[in-house]
Amino acid sequence: MAVPETMRAVRITRHGGPEVLEAAEVSVPAPRAGEVLVRVGAVALNNTDLWTREGAYGRPGAPKTLSGWRGPIDFPRIQGADVAGRVAAVGAGVAESLAGRRVVVDPAIYDGDGPDANPVGLMGSERDGGYAEYVTAPVERVHDMTGSPLADDQLAALPTAYGTALGMIARGRLREGETALVSGASGGVGLALVQIARARGARVVAVSSGVKIGAVHDAGAHAVVDRARDVAEQVRAAAPDGIDVALDVVAGELVGEGLPLLREGGRWVVAGALGGYDLRFDVRRLYLHNAQVIGSAMHTPTHFGLLMDLARRGAVRPVIAGTFPLERAADAQQELARRGHVGKIVLRP
Numbered sequence: 001m002a003v004p005e006t007m008r009a010v011r012i013t014r015h016g017g018p019e020v021l022e023a024a025e026v027s028v029p030a031p032r033a034g035e036v037l038v039r040v041g042a043v044a045l046n047n048t049d050l051w052t053r054e055g056a057y058g059r060p061g062a063p064k065t066l067s068g069w070r071g072p073i074d075f076p077r078i079q080g081a082d083v084a085g086r087v088a089a090v091g092a093g094v095a096e097s098l099a100g101r102r103v104v105v106d107p108a109i110y111d112g113d114g115p116d117a118n119p120v121g122l123m124g125s126e127r128d129g130g131y132a133e134y135v136t137a138p139v140e141r142v143h144d145m146t147g148s149p150l151a152d153d154q155l156a157a158l159p160t161a162y163g164t165a166l167g168m169i170a171r172g173r174l175r176e177g178e179t180a181l182v183s184g185a186s187g188g189v190g191l192a193l194v195q196i197a198r199a200r201g202a203r204v205v206a207v208s209s210g211v212k213i214g215a216v217h218d219a220g221a222h223a224v225v226d227r228a229r230d231v232a233e234q235v236r237a238a239a240p241d242g243i244d245v246a247l248d249v250v251a252g253e254l255v256g257e258g259l260p261l262l263r264e265g266g267r268w269v270v271a272g273a274l275g276g277y278d279l280r281f282d283v284r285r286l287y288l289h290n291a292q293v294i295g296s297a298m299h300t301p302t303h304f305g306l307l308m309d310l311a312r313r314g315a316v317r318p319v320i321a322g323t324f325p326l327e328r329a330a331d332a333q334q335e336l337a338r339r340g341h342v343g344k345i346v347l348r349p
């Protein structure tokens, strides 16, 4: 595969609104030792693209400070965590046989080499991502998907949304026969949670809104409650015996309202704060019932390996809400921010 010297990319040079996304002709990165160069077939958007662009993560002790999720962003930065494509070139020490293979990139940068390492960085945030024609990645983060029945758009929809969902379900120790509550259920992570929790044999009560409720049912939820009405009352009616595990990407008022709905020894797993990060809850509802609140950031290498096995077998079916050409990255991010979509929004360089 002949690799050109320059490529089209969309990058940010500061925090701000969609206007800070700028199209640029930049050098194609050269894969270093132990890395591969991937020609991007599709790159999926995530809420983190919006928060990283805006600098919405705050810092410890300074919640309003503009920041990426792990601290300052090293601008200019090409965004995009979720890449599917083909290996175009390999760096020193990497098998030539990988060239031409169809791959998915694990976007996590881990704090160690072990199977349970923690993600402490992300492609598109702490290193350049896939809003571009080419991206480099360490070879151990590249998973061969040549035999998968999924299209590039679907493969690109997997890493962050499904990886995060698998991480939440594992950390919340959701078991067959248990009842799971899923918030933000029409979104990328939410739909993945509904599908995977259902496939694990859980009873799934989802929280969604408006016209998206039908699609959340179709994804496998047993009951869907409308967040425009009294959520606690509806959840109590849908799950009279209580919730074993809450899989929550919304937080805000939902945590205070929802903790009393947990069964004895219940787990409340939180991985997002779309509804607000400054929480109030009655701590008695926690300790009197041996309940746990568990924070969950992305996935481990083990979770990601499991996800790739599912994808090779076509055992996950991500829903694609819409596709945009790379040049329309700002429009795509605005579409994501409007939250009218169900599933994943994808850019095709």
Ligand SMILES: NC(=O)c1ccc[n+]([C@@H]2O[C@H](COP(=O)([O-])OP(=O)(O)OC[C@H]3O[C@@H](n4cnc5c(N)ncnc54)[C@H](OP(=O)(O)O)[C@@H]3O)[C@@H](O)[C@H]2O)c1
Pocket (backbone or CB within 6 Å): 045, 046, 047, 048, 051, 160, 161, 164, 183, 184, 185, 186, 187, 188, 189, 190, 207, 208, 209, 212, 227, 249, 250, 270, 271, 272, 273, 274, 275, 296, 297, 298, 299, 336, 339, 341, 343
């Ligand atoms: N911890 C991690 O590793 C990790 C990884 C990925 C994402 N996240 C976080 O998880 C969250 C979801 O990400 P995503 O990519 O799935 O986003 P998404 O595709 O935009 O979906 C979010 C969904 O949440 C619901 N929602 C939006 N605003 C809400 C509000 N104010 N109150 C209640 N519900 C609201 C909407 O669904 P309904 O209208 O159907 O309710 C929306 O479709 C984000 O906060 C993101 O930063 C965390």
